[in-house]
Amino acid sequence: MAGNRLNRLENERRAIALTEAEMQARWLRAGLYREQQGDERLYRVQAADLALIELKRINGAGRTLGSGEPIAAATGGYPAEWPADPVLRRVIRRAIAGLYAAGMDAGEADVALGSDGRVSMRAARRRKIAPLQQQEAEAELQEAPLLIGADPEFVFIRPDGKVAPASRYLGGVGGAAGSDAMLIGRRLMYPVAELRPEPAADPAGLTANIRRLLLRAAGLVRDPSLRWAAGAMPVPGLALGGHIHLSGVRLTPRLLRLLDSYAAFPLALVEDPAGRGRRPRYGVLGDYRQQPHGGFEYRTLPSWLVSPAAAKAAFGLALLCAREADALHDIPALDERYVAAYYAGDRTELAGCLDGVAAAMAATASYAALAPYIEPLLDAARRGAAWDERADIRVKWRIPR
Numbered sequence: 001m002a003g004n005r006l007n008r009l010e011n012e013r014r015a016i017a018l019t020e021a022e023m024q025a026r027w028l029r030a031g032l033y034r035e036q037q038g039d040e041r042l043y044r045v046q047a048a049d050l051a052l053i054e055l056k057r058i059n060g061a062g063r064t065l066g067s068g069e070p071i072a073a074a075t076g077g078y079p080a081e082w083p084a085d086p087v088l089r090r091v092i093r094r095a096i097a098g099l100y101a102a103g104m105d106a107g108e109a110d111v112a113l114g115s116d117g118r119v120s121m122r123a124a125r126r127r128k129i130a131p132l133q134q135q136e137a138e139a140e141l142q143e144a145p146l147l148i149g150a151d152p153e154f155v156f157i158r159p160d161g162k163v164a165p166a167s168r169y170l171g172g173v174g175g176a177a178g179s180d181a182m183l184i185g186r187r188l189m190y191p192v193a194e195l196r197p198e199p200a201a202d203p204a205g206l207t208a209n210i211r212r213l214l215l216r217a218a219g220l221v222r223d224p225s226l227r228w229a230a231g232a233m234p235v236p237g238l239a240l241g242g243h244i245h246l247s248g249v250r251l252t253p254r255l256l257r258l259l260d261s262y263a264a265f266p267l268a269l270v271e272d273p274a275g276r277g278r279r280p281r282y283g284v285l286g287d288y289r290q291q292p293h294g295g296f297e298y299r300t301l302p303s304w305l306v307s308p309a310a311a312k313a314a315f316g317l318a319l320l321c322a323r324e325a326d327a328l329h330d331i332p333a334l335d336e337r338y339v340a341a342y343y344a345g346d347r348t349e350l351a352g353c354l355d356g357v358a359a360a361m362a363a364t365a366s367y368a369a370l371a372p373y374i375e376p377l378l379d380a381a382r383r384g385a386a387w388d389e390r391a392d393i394r395v396k397w398r399i400p401r
Contacts, residue, residue, distance in 0.1 A: 026101045027121045029343050031280035034120045040112040045095035048106035048129040049252055051079035052092055077133045094119040100286045105253045146322055148206055148315055149199035149245035152305040153192045154230040163235055166193035169221045203315035203373045207308055214399050231389035232275025232302035239278040240303035247295025249322040260285045260333035262357055263317040264300045268342055269381035272389040275302055276345030306387040307396040309376050316373030323366040330360040354381055
């Protein structure tokens with residue numbers, strides 16, 4: 001726990017040192033900022049450790065509008081309830097993401113809402129916020145097993161290179177193997193296939209669950225001309241994700257930065273170079289979503305469904321971060337060099353963090369059990385190898401064609 005406090009102090013020191021222009025550059029790089037519009041509404045959000053403290057509407061001078069009462073506020077030392085309005089929830093998510101990108105675990109953010117519904121960071125300030133009540137949540141987590149789940153995406157590609165809508169074969173949203181909704185222009189379409197396996201306690205178990213779903217999908221998709229593709233962007237303009245779900249562990253900014261450092265960075269070193277086009281609209285560092293089951297979804301990763309080895313490595317890295325959150329003190333995601341290299345797709349610069357990451361993992365108690373899943377990925381990254389998003393994923397998953 002002392003390490004956590006030291007890391008928080010270091011984060012605060014770095015955040016204080018950032019100029020307004022430097023913060024704006026970070027937000028722009030992560031897709032969190034756009035130029036000021038003439039018809040904006042401004043909101044001020046206070047947040048700490050990814051939790052909402054207060055939300056209020058302000059004017060250009062920073063004064064509260066309306067009755068002066070906040071839209072949402074913490075009570076009794078517990079976080080504020082998020083409003084039901086999806087627009088306000090988007091404002092809150094942007095504020096938390098903006099603070100995270102600026103290296104602040106706690107602070108105050110000003111967010112602009114345009115008439116087109118788009119949100120943008122405008123300012124951020126560090127604020128001392130009293131610790132929130134966590135006892136009940138911590139007690140529940142101590143009793144819950146640590147489980148890992150996922151919802152990886154893939155696509156069906158026709159011989160002419162166009163995407164065959166997954167909904168044609170797997171139906172609409174729903175079920176363990178289905179299609180994911182996407183707004184294309186003004187039409188809601190279902191071009192992407194998505195697997196929703198049962199969670200497991202280890203990488204091998206979750207990988208087996210995924211293969212069972214791929215076999216089930218193969219029984220439904222009878223068109224032999226289709227190529228099944230995964231990765232970051234196997235089709236230009238169509239980004240895929242390999243979201244990982246964790247339950248039985250508390251979500252904190254520190255854990256997110258560990259996932260960025262120990263999962264997102266190594267996977268970025270082996271992804272197809274075309275994957276650079278996925279960022280920053282997708283693949284933003286620290287991207288997460290709380291889940292109704294009490295866990296959370298880490299959304300930064302591309303679709304590691306390219307092979308069982310890539311999948312097991314992603315699961316092993318995520319589990320190591322969750323199990324050893326207090327023991328991993330090397331956090332490259334706090335180093336501007338590596339963050340910039342990640343967004344730029346500069347694999348040479350990003351590879352500079354690999355030895356430190358590998359050494360830090362190897363020193364943990366959990367590494368011996370997870371090393372067989374993780375080390376093949378580290379070896380590939382050291383060799384400069386990359387997965388091929390043109391390949392049919394069924395070959396490596398041993399799925400009959």
